Amino acid sequence: MKTFDVLRFSFRAATGYPARTLLTLLAMAIGVGAVILLTALGEGARLYVTREFTSLGTHLLIAIPGRSETTGGPPPLLGETPRDLTLEDALALKRSSAIRRVAPVAIGSAPVAWQQLEREATIMGSTAEMFDIRQLSMAQGRFLPAGNPSRGSAVCVLGHKIKRELFGNSSPLGERVRIGGRRFRVIGVIAAKGQSLGLDMGDIAIIPVASAQMLFNTSSLFRILIQAGGREAVPRAKKTILKIIQDRHEGEDDVTVITQDALLKTFDRIFNALTLTVGGIAAISLAVAGILIMNVMMISVSQRKTEIGLLKAIGSPRSQILRLFLSESALLSLIGSFLGVVLALVGTWASLRFYPNFPVTIPWWALTSATVVGVLTGLVFGVLPARRAAGLEPVEALSRR
Amino acid sequence: MIELKGIGRSFQVGTEAVHALQAVDLTVRGGEYLSVMGPSGSGKSTLLNIIGLLDRPDSGLYRLDDVNATELNDTQQAAVRRHKIGFVFQFFHLVPRLTAAENVELPLILAGVDPNERKKRLDQALEALGIADRARHRPDQLSGGQRQRVAIARATIMRPGIILADEPTGNLDRTSGNDVLDILENLNKEGKILVMVTHDPELGRRARRQIQMFDGRIGSDSGKSA
Numbered sequence: 185m186k187t188f189d190v191l192r193f194s195f196r197a198a199t200g201y202p203a204r205t206l207l208t209l210l211a212m213a214i215g216v217g218a219v220i221l222l223t224a225l226g227e228g229a230r231l232y233v234t235r236e237f238t239s240l241g242t243h244l245l246i247a248i249p250g251r252s253e254t255t256g257g258p259p260p261l262l263g264e265t266p267r268d269l270t271l272e273d274a275l276a277l278k279r280s281s282a283i284r285r286v287a288p289v290a291i292g293s294a295p296v297a298w299q300q301l302e303r304e305a306t307i308m309g310s311t312a313e314m315f316d317i318r319q320l321s322m323a324q325g326r327f328l329p330a331g332n333p334s335r336g337s338a339v340c341v342l343g344h345k346i347k348r349e350l351f352g353n354s355s356p357l358g359e360r361v362r363i364g365g366r367r368f369r370v371i372g373v374i375a376a377k378g379q380s381l382g383l384d385m386g387d388i389a390i391i392p393v394a395s396a397q398m399l400f401n402t403s404s405l406f407r408i409l410i411q412a413g414g415r416e417a418v419p420r421a422k423k424t425i426l427k428i429i430q431d432r433h434e435g436e437d438d439v440t441v442i443t444q445d446a447l448l449k450t451f452d453r454i455f456n457a458l459t460l461t462v463g464g465i466a467a468i469s470l471a472v473a474g475i476l477i478m479n480v481m482m483i484s485v486s487q488r489k490t491e492i493g494l495l496k497a498i499g500s501p502r503s504q505i506l507r508l509f510l511s512e513s514a515l516l517s518l519i520g521s522f523l524g525v526v527l528a529l530v531g532t533w534a535s536l537r538f539y540p541n542f543p544v545t546i547p548w549w550a551l552t553s554a555t556v557v558g559v560l561t562g563l564v565f566g567v568l569p570a571r572r573a574a575g576l577e578p579v580e581a582l583s584r585r
Numbered sequence: 586m587i588e589l590k591g592i593g594r595s596f597q598v599g600t601e602a603v604h605a606l607q608a609v610d611l612t613v614r615g616g617e618y619l620s621v622m623g624p625s626g627s628g629k630s631t632l633l634n635i636i637g638l639l640d641r642p643d644s645g646l647y648r649l650d651d652v653n654a655t656e657l658n659d660t661q662q663a664a665v666r667r668h669k670i671g672f673v674f675q676f677f678h679l680v681p682r683l684t685a686a687e688n689v690e691l692p693l694i695l696a697g698v699d700p701n702e703r704k705k706r707l708d709q710a711l712e713a714l715g716i717a718d719r720a721r722h723r724p725d726q727l728s729g730g731q732r733q734r735v736a737i738a739r740a741t742i743m744r745p746g747i748i749l750a751d752e753p754t755g756n757l758d759r760t761s762g763n764d765v766l767d768i769l770e771n772l773n774k775e776g777k778i779l780v781m782v783t784h785d786p787e788l789g790r791r792a793r794r795q796i797q798m799f800d801g802r803i804g805s806d807s808g809k810s811a
C-alpha cells in the first residue's frame with residue numbers, strides 16, 4: 185500500500201467521524217498549546233527580569249564592606265569587625281585598567297526643606313560618575329559636576345518626586361534647599377526612571393559624597409558601584425577590586441564584590457527552573473490528551489470492527505492494519521499539535537497586545553519539542569488500539585452487523 | 586484447486602466444545618459451481634471461512650493451488666486472500682463513509698496498485714456491474730441489490746480465481762436476489778470457482794454441485810464422483 189494512500193485512507197477515516205475527531209483535536213491542541221504558552225510565559229518573565237537588571241547599568245559591580253559569604257566554619261572567637269570602605273578605597277580602584285568608572289555611595293536619611301516645606305528623604309552622596317554608571321537621565325539642569333571627590337561642594341540633585349513635593353511645577357534650579365541643616369543649591373532634577381533594586385530614584389536627593397560624609401559625620405561608604413571596562417573585563421575587575429582593597433586593608437579580605445552578571449545568572453537559573461516546571465505541569469495535559477487519543481482510537485476500533493474484518497478479508501495483513509490505525513492517530517496528533525501551535529501564537533499575540541511591557545516570547549525549543557512530543561504522544565498512545573485492531577479475528581469481526 | 590483433507594474446527598462455547606467441522610474432506614476443481622446447504626450451525630459458514638483463509642482449522646490439511654495454506658503465515662495468507670479469493674457477504678460489509686467507487690477501489694489501494702491502472706480497472710468493474718451511475722453514492726444511498734453489486738465488484742476487482750459467497754441473497758428481495766445470483770453465475774461461466782453458502786434449497790439447486798452439511802460433516806455431495 186502506498187504511503188499517500190495510507191494517509192488518504194486515515195484522513196478519510198478521521199473525517200468520517202467529525203465529532204470524535206474534533207474533540208480529539210481540541211484536546212491535543214489544548215495540550216500542546218498549554219505547553220508552548222506556559223513556557224512562553226516563563227521565558228517572558230525571565231526576559232523581563234533580565235531587562236530590569238540591565239536597566240541598572242551595564243557591566244556593573246558592587247563592592248560591599250564585610251564578607252557576607254558564609255564559609256561554613258564556626259564564627260571566630262575574637263570579633264572580626266569588618267573595616268569600613270572609605271572614599272580613598274574607592275578612588276584607589278580607579279587606577280585599574282579593567283575599571284572604567286567608580287562611584288562611591290554614602291547613604292543616609294535627612295530632612296530636605298525649602299521655605300516652609302520640609303520632607304524626609306534618602307540622601308545619597310556620590311560623584312559625577314554615578315550618572316553614567318546608573319544610566320540616569322536629567323529632567324532639568326545637570327548632574328553633580330566632576331571634580332575632586334574629596335572636596336564637597338554645596339550642590340544637590342533632586343529626584344523628581346521630591347522636586348514636585350517641594351517646588352510643585354516651578355523650576356527649582358538655582359534655589360537653595362536645606363538638607364539636615366546645611367544649605368545646598370539645586371542644580372538638577374533626575375528624570376523619572378522608576379524603582380531600581382529597591383531604591384526609589386524619585387525619592388532621593390544626591391549630593392557630593394564628601395558633603396554627605398560631612399553631613400552624616402562618617403568616613404565610611406555604604407558601597408561602591410564600579411563599572412568594568414567591558415563585559416569580558418568583569419571577572420578581571422572583580423579580582424582587581426578584591427586585590428586593591430585587600431592591599432589597602434592590611435591584607436584582610438573583608439569586602440564582598442557582587443557582579444551584575446552573577447545576579448543575572450542566579451535569576452536566569454531560577455526562571456529557567458520555573459519555566460521547566462510550568463512546562464512540565466503543562467506536559468501533564470499533553471499526556472491527558474494522549475490518553476484521550478487512546479480512548480478515542482479504542483472506541484473507533486470497536487466501532488469499525490466490521491471494517492477491519494473486511495480489510496482482512498480483502499487481503500490486509502496485520503502489519504497493514506497496524507499501519508493504518510497508527511497513521512490515523514499520528515495524523516490526529518499532528519493536526520492537533522499544529523492547532524496547538526496556532527493557539528499558542530494567538531495567545532502570545534493577545535498577551536503582547538494587552539501587556540506590551542511583558543515580553544512573552546515562544547522559545548523555539550519549546551515550539552519544536554512540544555510539537556514533536558505531541559506527535560509522539562499520539563503515536564505511543566495509538567499503539568495499543570492499533571494492535572488491538574490488527575489482532576482482531578476476521579471471522580469474529582465480520583460475524584454480526 | 587481447493588483440497589481439504591480431514592479438516593476439523595471446534596469452538597469453545599462456555600464450558601462446552603462445539604465441533605463446527607469434523608474430518609471434512611472436499612475437493613473443488615477449477616471452474617466448479619458449488620452450493621453448500623444445511624441448517625444453521627451445521628458448519629457451512631465455518632467451512633467457507635476456512636476455504637477463504639479467514640479462519641484456521643484445528644486439524645487437517647488445506648491445499649490451495651498445490652500450496653499448503655495451513656502453513657502460511659499471516660502476511661502470506663493475506664496475500665493469498667488478496668489475489669486468489671473474492672468474498673461476497675450477506676451483509677455486504679461496505680465501508681459506510683466511502684463512496685461506491687472507493688469501496689470497489691479499496692482492494693487495489695491496499696495492494697498498492699498504481700493510480701492510473703486503478704482508475705482503468707475501476708471503470709471497467711463499475712461498467713460491468715452496471716453501477717457506473719451510482720459510483721459517487723455512499724452505501725446508505727444505495728438499494729440492497731446495488732450494494733451487493735458494489736460488493737461483487739469489490740470482490741472481483743483483483744481478478745481472483747475463487748469467489749466465496751456467504752448467503753449473498755440473504756438480505757435481498759427475490760428480484761434483486763436473482764439478479765445477484767445471475768451475476769455470480771456469469772463469473773463462474775468465465776471460469777472462476779464459485780462456492781455459495783445458502784440455506785435456501787431452491788437457490789442451492791441452481792448449482793451444478795450441491796453439498797448438504799449436518800453437524801459439521803458433509804452429509805451428501807452430488808458431485809463427489811465427478
